[in-house]
Amino acid sequence: RCMAAAEEHDVGQEPALRREVVRQESELTGPREEGLFQRLAARESDDLTAIVRCGTTAILEGMRTHPDSVGVQALGCEGLVVLASDSADNRRSIIDKGGVGVVVHSMEKHISNTAVCQYGCWLMYFLCCSGLPARAVLMEQSAHTAVLAAMKKHPYAPEVQEYGCWALDILGRNDVGRKAALAQAGAVEVLLSALNKHATREYVVEWVLKAMYVLASGNADTKTKLSTEGVLRTILAVVHAQNKSTAVVEHGLIGLCVLCSGDQQKCDALLQTRLQDGTQCFDVILETLQRYSADANVQEHALYLLYILAYNTRNIPRRGDALQLVVEGMQAHPAVDDVQQYGCLCLHVLMSQDDTCREGVVRDGGLAACLQAMTDHPHNTELHEAALLTLLSVSVRPHHRSVLHGMGGVEHVVDSLNNHPHSLSIQEHACWILENMSIDAAHRRTILDKGAADLLRVLLAQHRNKQGKESENIRRHASLALRHYDPTAAHAAEMQDSCAGLLDRCALS
Numbered sequence: 001r002c003m004a005a006a007e008e009h010d011v012g013q014e015p016a017l018r019r020e021v022v023r024q025e026s027e028l029t030g031p032r033e034e035g036l037f038q039r040l041a042a043r044e045s046d047d048l049t050a051i052v053r054c055g056t057t058a059i060l061e062g063m064r065t066h067p068d069s070v071g072v073q074a075l076g077c078e079g080l081v082v083l084a085s086d087s088a089d090n091r092r093s094i095i096d097k098g099g100v101g102v103v104v105h106s107m108e109k110h111i112s113n114t115a116v117c118q119y120g121c122w123l124m125y126f127l128c129c130s131g132l133p134a135r136a137v138l139m140e141q142s143a144h145t146a147v148l149a150a151m152k153k154h155p156y157a158p159e160v161q162e163y164g165c166w167a168l169d170i171l172g173r174n175d176v177g178r179k180a181a182l183a184q185a186g187a188v189e190v191l192l193s194a195l196n197k198h199a200t201r202e203y204v205v206e207w208v209l210k211a212m213y214v215l216a217s218g219n220a221d222t223k224t225k226l227s228t229e230g231v232l233r234t235i236l237a238v239v240h241a242q243n244k245s246t247a248v249v250e251h252g253l254i255g256l257c258v259l260c261s262g263d264q265q266k267c268d269a270l271l272q273t274r275l276q277d278g279t280q281c282f283d284v285i286l287e288t289l290q291r292y293s294a295d296a297n298v299q300e301h302a303l304y305l306l307y308i309l310a311y312n313t314r315n316i317p318r319r320g321d322a323l324q325l326v327v328e329g330m331q332a333h334p335a336v337d338d339v340q341q342y343g344c345l346c347l348h349v350l351m352s353q354d355d356t357c358r359e360g361v362v363r364d365g366g367l368a369a370c371l372q373a374m375t376d377h378p379h380n381t382e383l384h385e386a387a388l389l390t391l392l393s394v395s396v397r398p399h400h401r402s403v404l405h406g407m408g409g410v411e412h413v414v415d416s417l418n419n420h421p422h423s424l425s426i427q428e429h430a431c432w433i434l435e436n437m438s439i440d441a442a443h444r445r446t447i448l449d450k451g452a453a454d455l456l457r458v459l460l461a462q463h464r465n466k467q468g469k470e471s472e473n474i475r476r477h478a479s480l481a482l483r484h485y486d487p488t489a490a491h492a493a494e495m496q497d498s499c500a501g502l503l504d505r506c507a508l509s
Contacts, residue, residue, distance in 0.1 A: 051079040056093045059083075063102050070113050073106040077119035084126035091130045100127065100141045107146040114157050117150035121163035128170035135171055135178065144171055144182055151190045158204050161194045165207035172214045179219040187215060188225045195234060202245040205238055209251035213258040227259040227266050233273050235259075240275060240284045246295050249288060253301035260308055267312040281309070282317050289325040296336045299329040303342035310349040323350060323360045330369040337380050340373035344386035351393040358393060362400050366390070367407065374412050381423050384416045388429040395436040401443065410437060410446045417455050424470040427459055431477035438481045453485050 051059070063076040080099060083090040094100075107120040124143050128135050138144065144167075151164040168187055172179050191212050198204040216223040239252040260266040270281050279287075285306050292298035303326065310316045330343035347366045351358045361367055370390045377383050391409060394400045413430045420426045434452055437443045447453055456478040463471040463478075 048078065048082060051075055052082045054079065056080070056083055056090065056097060056099070060094075060097055060099055060102050063106060067105065067109060070110050070116065073110055074113065074115040074119065077103060077106060077116055077123060081119050081122045081126065084123055088130060091127055091134070094123075095127060095130065095134055095137055099123075100138055100143055104141055104143055104146045107150055111149060111153050114154055114160065117154055118157065118159045118163060121147050121150055121160060121167055125163060125166035125170060128167060132174070135175070138171065139178055139181060144168070144187075145185050148182075148185055148187060148190050151194065152186070155193055155197055158198055158201050161198055162204045162207055165191070165194065165204070165211045169207060169211040169214050172211065176218050179215050179222060182215060183219060183222040183225070187211075188222060191215075192226075192231065195238075199234070199238060202242070202248050206245065206248045206251055209235070209238075209248070209255050213251070213255040216255075216258050223259060227263070229269050229273070232256065232259065232266070232270050233275070236270070236273055236281055236284055237275050239288060240279055246292060246298055249292060250295075250297045250301055253288070253298065253305055257301060257305050257308055260305075260312070262312070264312045267309050268315060271309055271313060271315050282319070282322075285309075286319070286322060286325055289329055293328060293332055296333045296339055299333055300336065300338045300342060303329060303339065303346055307342055307345040307349060310346065310353065314353065316350075316353060318354050318356075320360065323347070323357055323366060324364065326350070327365045327369050330373065331365070334372065334376055337373075337377045337383050340369075340377060341380070341383040341386045344370050344373060344383065344390045348386070348389040348393050351390070358397065358400065361390070362394060362403050367394055367404065371407055371409070371412055374416065378415065378419050381420050381426070384420055385423060385425045385429070388413070388416060388426060388433065392429050392433050392436075395433050398440065401437055401440055405437065405440075405443050405446065410434070410443070410450050410452055414450050414452050414455065417452075417459075424468075424474070427463075428470050428473045428477070431456060431459060431474050431481060435477045435481040438484055444484050447481070448485065453482065456482050 054062075059076045059079050063073055066072040080094055080103065084094055103120050103123055106116055110116040124138060124147055127138060127143075147164045147167045150160055154160040168182060168191070172182055172187075191208055194204060195208045195212075198208070212226055216226050235252050235255050239249050239256075242248045242252070256270065260270055273281050275284075285302055288298060288302045289306075292302075306322070306326070326343050326346045330340055333339040347361050347370060351361055367390070370387050374384060374387045391404065391413065394404050395409075413433055416426050417430050434447060434456060438447055459474055460478045460482070463474045
C-alpha cells in the first residue's frame, strides 16, 4: 500500500509561495524580441521578465553561443525555469529544441556555480513533469547525473538540495529501471547527505524523504541501503522533533512504512530504537497520533506504521493508550476510508497479541467504530476485508459475540458478502464469523432470518470443486456453521473434503 502511495503524491506541488513568485514573474506581455537575450546577457541583466520575453529559442541559442559565460548560463537557466513553470507547451518546446542537453552541458561546465546548479536542478524537475516520455529523454541525456553532481558539489546549498530532490523524486516514479539507474549513480548517498546536513530545514527534509521512499519502493537494493539502523533512527528523530510541518511528519511516516514493510528484522530494530532523549519508536507513533489528531494524512500513515510493526513483530509494548488513540483517530475521520481501514487492521493485530485488548475494543468503542466504518464505506473492499478481521477477533469469546450480535454484527457480515461477491478474503472470514456466531443458540435465528444461512449454502456450492486454501476454508467454515440448519448437507461437505484429502495423500491412483 505504501509503495502505491509513494508513487501517487502530486507532481508540481512545490511550495506555494515559490510557485506564486514564479507565476508573477512569468506574466508575459508583448511579442518575443529577437536578439534581446544576447543584449541582456551581455550586460548580465537581472530583468527576469525581459529575459523570459526573449523566448525559448533565443535563450537556448544564447546559451549555445556563449558556453563559457557563467552569467549567460545562469540567466538562461533561470529564464527557462520561468518558462517551464508557465505551461506544458513551454516544457515540451524546451525538450524538443534540445534544451535538456544544453542545460546538462551548462551544469557540467559550471558545476562550481551555485546559481547554474540551482536553476538547472529546478528546470529538470519541471521538465520531468511533462510525463514518462520526457523523463526517458532526461535519463538518456544524463540529466540525473548532472543533478546528482550538483548536489554533491553544493552539499550545504539548501536550494540546490531541495530542487535536486524534486527532480530525483519525479525521475524515480513508476519505473524500476530508472530507480536502479539513480541508485547506481549515487542517489542514495546524496539523499542521506542532504538529510543529515539539512535536518532542520523542513522544505529540504520533506523532499529528501519523498525522494527516498520513491526510490526504495520496488527496488530491493535501494531499500536495503536506506533501511539501516542509522537511517531509521534519523527519520524517526525528524518525525519526533517536528512541530511545524505536517508534511515532513507525513512523509517521514511513509518512509518508515516503506523501509520496514515485510521485514521483521527492520521492524524489531525500529521498535528498539532509542533517540537521544530516551524516546522510543512506539512512543513517537502514539505521540504523533495524539499531536496530529486533526490531520487525516498523518493519522493514516501513523496507523499504518503501527499495523506494520504489530503485524511483523511480537515486541509491541502493551499500552492501553494505543487502543484509545486508534479508536479516536477512526472517530475523528469517519469519511477517510484509509484511516478506517488501517484503524481496523490495528485493532485486529492488537487483539491478536493481547487478549485484554479484546475487552478494550468491545468496551471502549473499537467495535462500534469498526461497524460504523463498514456502514459508511459499504463498497470499499479492502476496508471490509480489514473490518471482518476485527469482527473475527471479537467473535472468539461468548460474551463478545453477544455484544457483536446486539450491535447488528450478523447484518454487517451479510451486507459485506452481498456487496463484495468476488473477494475470497471476505467470504472466508465471513463464513468463519458466522460459524463462531452459530455456536450460541440465541444467535442462530438471526443468522437464519437475515439470510446468512442461505448465503452460506450458496458459498458452499460455489466452492465445492474449487482448489486453493481460501476455498477449502470457505467450505469448512460454511459447513460447520450450517450444521445447525442442514446437518446432512454439512456432513456431506465435510466428508467430501475428508475424502479429497485422503486421495491426495494416497500413493496409488
